[in-house]
Every structure is written in C-alpha cells, then in structure tokens.
Amino acid sequence: MGDAGCTVYPGKAQPRGWGKALLLTLPIALWSLFMSMRGLMQPQRAMQIASGVTAAFMIVLFYLMMKTASTYRWRRWFFVALGVLFPIGFIHNVMVLRGSMGIPIEEMIAGRTPFCFLPIPLLILPAALTKTLVFPGSILPGEGMAGGGMAMMVGLWLAITLVVGKGWCSYACFFGGIEEGMAALPKKAQWKKLDPRYRLVPWAVLLAMVLLSLALFEPAYCMWLCPFKAVSEYVAARNTVGLVQNGIFVVLFGALVIVLPLLTKKRTQCTFLCPFGAFQSIFNKTSVFDIKIDRTVCSPCVLCQKSCPTMSLSDESIKKGETLLSCMKCGACVDACPKGAAVWHIKGTPVSVKPERARLMFLYAAWATAGMFGGSIITQGLETILQRVI
Amino acid sequence: MGGAYLIGEALLLGLASGPACVASCGPVVVPSLLAEGAGWRVNGRYLTSFLGARLLGYVLFAAAAWELGALASPGPGARTLIYGGIHVLLGLALLWYAYSVGRGCAHTCAGSGLVSIGRVGKHGVPGAAVLGLLTGISLCPPFVAAGVRAAELGSLAAAILFFGVFFVATTMWFVPFVGLGCVRRNESVIFVARAAMSIVAVYYLLAGIAMLAGRKIHG
Numbered sequence: 001m002g003d004a005g006c007t008v009y010p011g012k013a014q015p016r017g018w019g020k021a022l023l024l025t026l027p028i029a030l031w032s033l034f035m036s037m038r039g040l041m042q043p044q045r046a047m048q049i050a051s052g053v054t055a056a057f058m059i060v061l062f063y064l065m066m067k068t069a070s071t072y073r074w075r076r077w078f079f080v081a082l083g084v085l086f087p088i089g090f091i092h093n094v095m096v097l098r099g100s101m102g103i104p105i106e107e108m109i110a111g112r113t114p115f116c117f118l119p120i121p122l123l124i125l126p127a128a129l130t131k132t133l134v135f136p137g138s139i140l141p142g143e144g145m146a147g148g149g150m151a152m153m154v155g156l157w158l159a160i161t162l163v164v165g166k167g168w169c170s171y172a173c174f175f176g177g178i179e180e181g182m183a184a185l186p187k188k189a190q191w192k193k194l195d196p197r198y199r200l201v202p203w204a205v206l207l208a209m210v211l212l213s214l215a216l217f218e219p220a221y222c223m224w225l226c227p228f229k230a231v232s233e234y235v236a237a238r239n240t241v242g243l244v245q246n247g248i249f250v251v252l253f254g255a256l257v258i259v260l261p262l263l264t265k266k267r268t269q270c271t272f273l274c275p276f277g278a279f280q281s282i283f284n285k286t287s288v289f290d291i292k293i294d295r296t297v298c299s300p301c302v303l304c305q306k307s308c309p310t311m312s313l314s315d316e317s318i319k320k321g322e323t324l325l326s327c328m329k330c331g332a333c334v335d336a337c338p339k340g341a342a343v344w345h346i347k348g349t350p351v352s353v354k355p356e357r358a359r360l361m362f363l364y365a366a367w368a369t370a371g372m373f374g375g376s377i378i379t380q381g382l383e384t385i386l387q388r389v390i
Numbered sequence: 391m392g393g394a395y396l397i398g399e400a401l402l403l404g405l406a407s408g409p410a411c412v413a414s415c416g417p418v419v420v421p422s423l424l425a426e427g428a429g430w431r432v433n434g435r436y437l438t439s440f441l442g443a444r445l446l447g448y449v450l451f452a453a454a455a456w457e458l459g460a461l462a463s464p465g466p467g468a469r470t471l472i473y474g475g476i477h478v479l480l481g482l483a484l485l486w487y488a489y490s491v492g493r494g495c496a497h498t499c500a501g502s503g504l505v506s507i508g509r510v511g512k513h514g515v516p517g518a519a520v521l522g523l524l525t526g527i528s529l530c531p532p533f534v535a536a537g538v539r540a541a542e543l544g545s546l547a548a549a550i551l552f553f554g555v556f557f558v559a560t561t562m563w564f565v566p567f568v569g570l571g572c573v574r575r576n577e578s579v580i581f582v583a584r585a586a587m588s589i590v591a592v593y594y595l596l597a598g599i600a601m602l603a604g605r606k607i608h609g
Contacts, residue, residue: 240603
C-alpha cells in the first residue's frame with residue numbers, strides 16, 4: 001500500500017543514524033580542530049571566535065553529509081561561504097598593507113603579489129625553458145611575499161590534485177563560490193539551451209594563455225582575463241590600457257559570475273572560461289576517484305545532466321556510463337539521481353559495489369583539503385567582519 | 391675567413407635566440423597549425439609555407455636594413471609604431487584565419503591543402519604564408535639584434551647572407567612543431583584551435599592599437 005513511492009534502490013545511499021554519523025565525522029572533527037588550533041590560541045577575541053565558528057561549521061557540514069548521505073547541498077554551504085568570505089578577508093588585508101586594491105606593475109615585478117593557483121598552468125613552459133617564474137615571485141626562499149611560500153603552495157596543490165583531481169574546483173577553489181551561490185538563487189533556469197561546444201572554450205583560453213604567457217613573459221590571464229580581479233586586486237589603472245584591462249575584469253565578472261549563473265543555474269565562469277579548470281581536468285585521469293553511471297539501473301531521466309553545474313554530463317557520456325573530463329566531483333548528479341544510478345566510484349573496482357565507501361574515502365580527502373585551504377580563508381573573512389563588530 | 395666568421399656568428403645568434411623566436415611565434419603557430427588537417431605531410435607543408443614566408447620577410451628586412459642603415463634600430467617611437475602596426479595586421483590575419491577554417495572550401499581553395507585566407511587571381515593565399523611573413527618582419531628582440539648586425543655589414547649580399555643563416559639556425563627550433571601532426575583532429579580540436587586563435591588575435595589587436603595610440607601595453 002503506497003510502497004511504490006518508497007522503493008529502495010540498492011545504489012542509493014540511505015540516511016544514517018546520528019551515532020554512526022558522529023563516528024564517521026570524528027576524523028574530520030579532529031582535523032578541523034587541529035587546523036583551527038592556531039587561531040584559537042591567538043590573543044585576539046575576534047580570531048578565537050572566527051576559528052571556533054569555522055571549525056564548528058566544517059564539522060557540522062560534514063556530519064550532515066554523513067547523516068543525510070547527500071553531498072552537494074552541504075558542500076555548497078561551505079563553498080558559497082568560502083567564495084563570499086574570501087574577498088572580504090583579502091580586500092581587507094590588501095587595503096591594510098597597500099591602501100588600495102590596485103597593484104602597480106612595479107609591485108608585481110617586485111614579487112609583492114600573494115599566491116594564486118590560477119596562473120599555475122601558465123608558469124610551466126616559461127619555467128621549463130628558462131627556469132624563471134613569470135608569475136611575480138620566485139620559487140626560492142626569501143624572495144618576497146610569493147617566494148618560498150609559492151613552492152610550498154604549488155607542491156601542496158600538486159599533492160592534493162593527484163588525489164582528488166578536478167575535485168579541487170569544488171572543495172579548494174576560493175573563486176567558484178560566488179557563482180555557485182548565484183546559481184542557487186533562482187528556482188528555475190531561464191536559459192536552458194546552452195551550446196555544448198562552449199564547454200571547450202576553457203581549453204582554448206588555456207592554450208592561448210599558455211602561449212601568450214610564454215611569448216610575453218607575464219601571466220597573460222592575470223593581466224587581461226581574470227574575472228576575479230574585480231574582487232581581489234586589480235591592475236592599478238594609470239592609463240587607458242589599465243582602464244581597458246579593469247573594464248574586461250569587471251565585465252567578465254558581471255557576466256560570468258553574476259548574471260549568467262542567475263539565468264542558467266550553472267557555474268558559467270568555471271564552465272565557459274576558467275583555464276585552470278581545463279588544466280585541472282587533466283588530473284581527473286590521475287585521481288583514483290570518479291563518478292560513474294550504472295547503466296543497469298539508469299532509466300535515463302537525465303536529472304543528473306540537468307543538475308550538473310558544469311555541464312559535465314552529455315547524452316553520450318551517460319550512455320557510456322561516465323562523466324566528461326570536466327567533472328568536478330561536487331556530487332550534484334549523485335544526489336539528484338532518484339535511482340542511485342549515479343555513484344561515487346574508485347577506479348579499478350566494479351561500478352555500484354559499495355559506492356558509499358568510495359564516497360567516504362573521497363570526502364575524507366576532499367574535506368580535509370577544504371578544511372585546510374577553505375577553513376583558513378573562512379576564518380580570515382569572519383575575523384575581518386568580527387573586528388568591526390566586537 | 392671573414393665569410394666563415396660571419397656565418398658562424400649568424401648561426402650562433404640564431405641558435406641561441408631560437409627559443410625566444412619560438413616563444414614569440416608560438417601564439418600564432420600552434421593554434422593555426424592545430425586548425426589545419428592532421429598528419430605529418432599537412433603540418434610539414436604548413437611549416438614550409440610559414441617558414442618560407444618568414445624567410446622572405448627576413449630577406450626583405452635585411453635588404454631594407456642594409457639600404458637604410460639605421461632602419462634596423464629605429465628610435466623608440468618609430469619602433470613602437472612598426473610593432474603596433476604588425477600587431478594589428480597579425481590580429482586581423484588570425485581572425486581571418488579562424489573564420490576561414492570554418493568555411494567549407496577552406497581546405498581546397500589553396501590547392502596545397504592548407505587553409506586559405508584570401509585569393510590572388512585564381513589562387514588562394516595560404517594563411518600560413520601570411521602569418522609567416524608578418525611574424526618574419528615583426529621586431530622581436532633576436533630579430534632586432536640580427537638587423538643591427540646586418541646593417542653594419544659591408545654589402546647587401548653579406549646582410550642577406552647573415553639573415554639567411556640566422557633564419558636557418560632559428561628554424562631548427564621550429565622543426566618539433568611538425569610533431570603536432572600527430573594530434574588527432576576532430577571537431578573539438580578545431581573548435582579549440584579557432585577559439586584560441588581568436589583570443590590571441592584580440593590580444594594582438596588590443597596591444598597593437600594601444601601601441602599605435604602611443605600607450606603602454608600595461609596599466
């Protein structure tokens with residue numbers, strides 16, 4: 001009687017009891033507290049509160065992931081918080097240190113630019129051919145703000161990337177949260193028909209920017225195309241060209257991070273522009289984790305395709321039982337699939353055999369990364385706000 | 391003895407500055423080469439056409455450098471104007487190229503199997519040749535260095551010989567590009583190549599216009 005609506009599909013993860021969920025949360029709770037320890041021991045009250053709130057936030061979200069067996073909606077809270085709080089903390093720091101968000105070219109040449117992971121693919125060819133970093137800074141210790149720290153950051157990025165692949169873009173990137181938040185606001189997408197060919201544009205941007213960076217010996221993407229310059233530090237506009245550069249940043253930010261996500265419910269900057277995302281896609285080949293579609297269960301209702309924020313599922317890929325290379329492992333498709341056909345998977349193992357175990361293993365790695373990178377950024381943003389309040 | 395010394399000097403200069411030439415021409419060569427058909431032969435033909443036109447540009451510049459003496463090292467203002475003009479032309483040529491790849495007859499008009507971006511009489515002009523000529527006369531640092539040296543030589547023949555050997559030496563660094571023939575071409579690769587060409591073209595246009603307007607290309 002009425003059981004048809006309660007059909008349990010074996011691939012679909014079921015909610016857990018609170019005890020088991022708490023037990024599974026324990027490692028992340030310890031990690032989050034460890035990450036917050038430094039902040040909690042600071043004398044400033046704002047920092048103590050910010051660190052405590054961040055740790056609690058990360059622990060509660062992970063607990064809810066374990067309890068409800070759904071990933072995307074809880075991860076999104078973290079990701080949006082990260083995206084919104086990053087500019088707050090960053091701009092505050094830049095204003096304190098420099099008095100302006102505008103960075104003059106001399107400052108860039110002097111290496112007084114904080115680390116950003118977006119230019120990493122642009123650094124490889126110039127570094128390989130000339131042993132020089134075209135991003136302001138050096139890999140040698142003591143060479144300015146972006147000096148030895150940069151080598152450490154690149155090393156950390158590589159280690160994490162080899163494990164989570166393009167999951168970096170869903171759990172560590174501090175830029176994607178604003179557009180994900182924007183995409184979450186409308187109930188329905190106004191623009192549903194998006195030409196799938198435009199998914200290839202990030203590869204074109206990557207190719208063009210890598211080659212231009214080698215030719216010009218500067219991180220061309222940062223100089224000309226990065227939309228997030230609009231909310232971090234921009235080129236100090238001292239002439240018409242500077243104004244044009246900043247105009248490009250603002251227009252791209254407005255279009256790809258604000259307007260298009262509202263209209264399409266997609267992460268349009270990540271899907272249609274970001275060259276780092278295209279580069280990061282390559283590492284989905286090295287990651288042991290991926291998402292599969294169990295063809296024996298799939299109807300196909302294409303709910304997974306509709307829910308994907310980066311258009312990483314096509315009719316062909318669903319037929320093949322896999323996602324496209326651009327999959328960010330956000331979990332939206334897994335959560336959306338009513339039959340449990342979209343599942344987390346560890347390469348080399350059969351599909352749909354203990355997918356929850358694959359999800360857990362991936363989430364421990366991804367959430368530890370989120371706590372390490374995102375946690376510190378959230379703390380900084382919260383502290384900036386609390387300093388004004390307390 | 392003098393001739394051998396001259397050839398050796400041009401060879402060394404070319405070999406040493408080859409990576410800078412490749413880096414400078416990379417944004418033009420790589421996407422346009424990817425937009426051509428697959429295979430060693432097509433890519434070989436592209437590079438032959440590109441490098442042949444580049445040699446023509448070198449020889450023309452060598453002749454002008456020797457005739458006018460000081461042209462190879464023009465003042466900063468004139469150099470910016472020349473550089474800006476070439477940037478604008480390169481930008482337009484790349485946009486035309488990207489557009490031409492999408493046309494149905496693009497691979498047959500030129501007769502050589504290369505993408506054609508214009509017609510002279512009954513014959514199509516391979517885009518590779520146009521891009522080669524424009525990059526050949528672009529004032530990149532190694533090219534200016536060779537131009538200055540050529541302008542100091544005693545005869546036009548010596549200037550052309552110097553540039554010819556310099557060209558051969560820098561060309562060595564372009565040979566690996568034939569390897570792009572191995573990249574399998576499909577609709578996606580062509581789309582990416584065309585879009586990348588368009589992005590590079592817009593950069594060249596912006597930078598060129600800024601230079602022509604006497605502005606710095608940095609804010």
